[in-house]
Amino acid sequence: MKKAFGRSLDDFLPLRDAENKLLHACASGTDLALSHGRPEQKTPENALRAEFVRFLALGGDESAAIHEMGVQVEGAWIEGSLNLDHCTVRRIWLGKCYFEKTLEMRNAQFQGSLHLNGSSIPGVKGDGLICHGSIFFRSGVIKDRACELRSSTIYGGLEFSGSSFLGGQKNDDALGLDRAKIYGSIFFNKNFHAVGKVCLSGVVVDGSLQISQASIECGSEPSEYLLDLKGASIAVALLFRDMILPVNGVNLEGATVKYLVDEYLAWGDGLNFGSFYFEFFQGVGLRVSASERSSWLRKQKQSESLDVSHINAQPWMNVVNALARSGLPEHAVQVGMDFESLKYFGEKKIVRPEESKSKFKGVFGRIFKRFIGLLSCVLIGYGYKPWRLLGWFVFFWFAGGSLYWYAELEKSILPSSPLVYLNNELSEECKANWVLCESMPDSHSAFSPFVYSLDVLLPVVDLDQEKNWTMKTPGMKEKFLDEIFINWSFGHLLRFMYWFQVIFGWGSGLIFVAMITGLLKRQEK
Known part of the structure; x- marks a missing residue:
């Protein structure tokens, strides 16, 4: 029976020395180390054709039996484009490898985990993939294009600690995880570095999202938000601490999380907390002072409102309630009073030319409102100190x-x-x-x-x-x-x-x- 090209061992004969070693390792279920680290140049001892790696990942044929451990190779130079689109793949380990071209695995199914630790890849196109294990990409580099895993389903976790996503250097996003479903946790720790936008809008995480000892920088294409978590649902905790640089432009609009574990210095400017909901502060989040928490809320992007009374109260009230639930009633009172003070005595109202007729009405209205605010502050502490x-x-x-x-x-x-x-x-x-x-x-x-x-x-x-x-x-x-x-x-x-x-x-x-x-x-x- 005739097979499609690339599904028979005969299509790759004669095999190279490195390929012959990998074939024997796959048959015995052992891992193969072609070099001690990630190769800096292609040599006969480390070069593997991407089509041959695909052939082994798909299970080989009757002449090339593949052990249940799958493909396990380290220190290889992957020559050509490894295309796993719409494929069903066993467990695969490609550690400390150098990929010449983008890794393509759209709508692929991985029966085990995908290991890419320490590898260098121009880009990843994996929208819609299903992984029944975890995806490991520690200390790796994606240097030219984005890592695209939109609408994917990961039954384990995502480990990106120590990796660099540099797609933003060439007018691309750094990472796209929009609408993905993660049954474990996501880790951006230990010197994780991204240049360009990190998109996690609509992501559903059954575990935690950990971002610590990391940096996210703007790429060559300016973006309103560097970290987009709009509509994200995180079942356990959002950890945002020990950042190398404060992150400017974090979008948490409509996101939900149970525990917020954060540090004030991790947050930059241009934040969006509209409809962001969390239940408790935990860990280092409990050590953030009330004044720092109010300053954090003031970092929100304000609309061009004509009146400070149009300030979105929901993020402030959410913080007040979360502080009270977390056993910090004094902090809750102080943040609530700071919001009332901002509402009554905030930024000066902007009067546009078309509204000049109501200028004096607006002036007297602000004076009266600030007088009422002053009385409320002095007499009852805006209701927080009756x-x-x-x-x-x-x-x-x-x-x-x-x-x-x-x-x-x-x-x-x-x-x-x-x-x-x-x-x-x-x-x-x-x-x-x-x-x-x-x-x-x-x-x-x-x-x-x-x-x-x-x-x-x-x-x-x-x-x-x-x-x-x-x-x-x-x-x-x-x-x-x-x-x-x-x-x-x-x-x-x-x-x-x-x-x-x-x-x-x-x-x-x-x-x-x-x-x-x-x-x-x-x-x-």
Whole structure:
């Protein structure tokens, strides 16, 4: 029966010395070392035809039986293009080999693991491949084109530690793993180096993604994102630490991960955290300070929004919740307050020419919003420190009580009921100091400065002080300027304190109700 060319041993006769050695090694299931390291030049002792390697990888024929261990060779010079497209291949080990041309294995199926440790390859085209083991490419080099493994399925892991992907030097991506399914973990460790874009958008990883002691640089073709993890799903952890250089342009939009293990110094600028979700910080991620975490979030790429209120709150709230779940409530509070501060007092609003008509409206709107933000920060720490409101309440209670006490001594506190003044005898006896007058009837409540202060502050509570006592305030001047600039006295100060306490009391009461309502809603959620 006639076979296709390249599927019979006769198609390769006479064999070279290196090929003859490899044939015997494949038959016995042993590995073959043609040189001590990766060859720098082709010699008769290390040269293998790519077509012959393919013939052995596909199982040989009746004249060339292949052991279950498959092809195992190290230090070979692979001459020509090794094309394994749409092939079913046994376990193959091509360590420290030099490939003259791109390794092609689109839609191939590997029944075992693929070992390419230490090899130098111009490029890899492996979109849609299925590997029932792992792919090992430690300390290797892909020097001219991208390593393309898009939509591939790897039932083990991917090991790229110590390798260099240099496709970006020639206007190409460094690595393409878009929409791949990895049942193990992916490792970019130990001096991993990439020049050009590393694309992992839509990748699904059942293990972890580890990127440490690595560097990712921009190639000759500028790219918005150097590390693209858009829509990636990582079941366990994303490790991003000990980077040789901070990575600029990391896209995590829509990505999900359970644990984030990162260092602040590993991240560069131009980050995208839109809809990025993770549950916990772990490891070194727990040692990142709250200020560093806020600075990390500020590295996000901001849209050309007209208002800082358009800042995406989701990444900030995700970090706050993750910090709380990770046992760092103080960090969560600080990051939450930093977000509120950015929202109220962030970058200056950009006014475009077509919107100049609303310029003043925008200015006053920003002033009002920042005033509200300042009050929120001072009074309740943007809602993260509600106990501050109690502190301010106690402070103004004592401040008002002290002022009313002094006003009592200055004879500035008077009864508010007109009936008291109708008693001429009582008015004559008590006009020196109504508060200290012993002739006041027992039915009239005695003045207490601190109870009076508390009665003014509490809007819905009647302590029988505010309705029975009032303060002495001088009358208004005839001229407007005199009223504004001259007519000032201790009585005016008393009146201002009274008005301030009324406003503060109602405001703090409304804030307290809002906080209680919000707390109940969060607990229900």
